Amino acid sequence: MSPQAIFVYEIDESFGPNILAEYFLIKQELPKEILKDFVQKHVEKEFKSAVSQKNNIRYFSNKIDAKSIEKENLYLGFILKEEEDMVSIKSIFETVEEKILKEFTEDRKKLEELLKDSLNSILSLMEKLKEPAIIVETINDKTKKMIDDGLLQEARELIDLGEEVPQKLAMEISLAEEYLNENAYKKAKKSYLKAAELAETIQEYEIVSFLRYKAEEIGTLPELIKESEGLYKDINGLIDTLQENKLHLYHELNQPLNRLINISSSFEDNEKISKLTQLLSYSNQADRLAKELFNLDKKIKEAMENL
DSSP states (O other), rough: OOOEEEEEEEEEEETEEEEEEEEESSSOOOOOHHHHHHHIIIIIIOEEEEEEEEEEEEEEEEEOOGGGOOOSEEEEEEEEEEEOOOOHHHHHHHHHHHHEEEEEEEEOHHHHHHHHHHHHHHHHHHHHOOOHHHHEEEEEEEEHHHTTTTHHHHHHHHHHHHTHHHHHHHHHHHHHHHHTTTTTTHHHHHHHHHHHHHHHHTOOOOHHHHHHHHHHHHHHHHHHHHHHHHHHHHHHHHHHHTTOOOGHHHHHHHHHHHHHHHHHHTTOOOHHHHHHHHHHHHHHHHHHHHHHHHHHHHHHHHHTTTT
C-alpha cells in the first residue's frame, strides 16, 4: 500500500466538511465530491468507515473516537493509489489515530506537521514489513545508541535477537497474509499476534501496534460473515412476505440492506456493494410507492364513507 496523502477534517451540521489539516506526498487535490460522499456515508448512513473512488484513486475516511479531546465530529482520511485490503487500512488508521489524539492541536501548521510525521511513519512501517534488512538496520542503530549510553548487556541481547528475529517476523507475516487470502481468519489472527510478539522482542513497537490492530480487525470478520448471512436470510424472508402484498414491509428492507453494504465495505467487495446499492435503490422506490398507495387507500375509504 502506498498512501499518497493524509487529512483530518470535521463535519459541521450546518456547514458540512471542514479540512483542519492535510499533507500530500505528491501535488493533488481532495475533490469536493469525495468529501460530499463521505458526509453522506458518515452522517446520513452513519457508517464509521467510508471508502470512495475517483479516477482509479481511492479515498478512505474513518471517524475518530475523539472524546478524550472533546471533539464529536472528527475524521481521519487517506488517499491511496495501490490496492490494499481494508483490514490493513483500518489497522493503519488505528495506529495514526493514537498519535493524533495524543498530539492534537488547533494550530493548523503544527497539525500538518503531525500528519507529515504520521504519513512518513506509515511509509517506513510498510517498508519494514516488506524487507527484514531494513529492520536489521534499525536494530543496529538502537544497539549503537545503547552502547553509547553504556547499556552493554541490553545491546548484546538486542544484537543476538537481531540475527534471527527479523527473518522470522517476515516469514510469520507472510504466513498470516496467506491465511488471510484463504479466508482462514482464525489462523491469520494467530499468526499476526505471533508476529507482534516477535516484533516486541526487538523493540519495534510501531510494528507491534499495527499487527495487533490488524489481528483484532481480522478477529471480527467471522462474526461479520455470520451477521451478513443472518441479514440475507431476514431479507429473503421479508421479500417472500412482500409477495403477499404487505407493501408496508418494504420499509423494513432498508436497515438490513444498509448494514450489508457497510459489512461489504469491510471486505471491499465492490461488486456486491454495487448490487446491494441498486437493490436498496429499488427498495426505497418501492417504499415511496407503498406509502403513496397507503395514503390513497385512506383517501378512498374516506371518500366512500362520505358518499
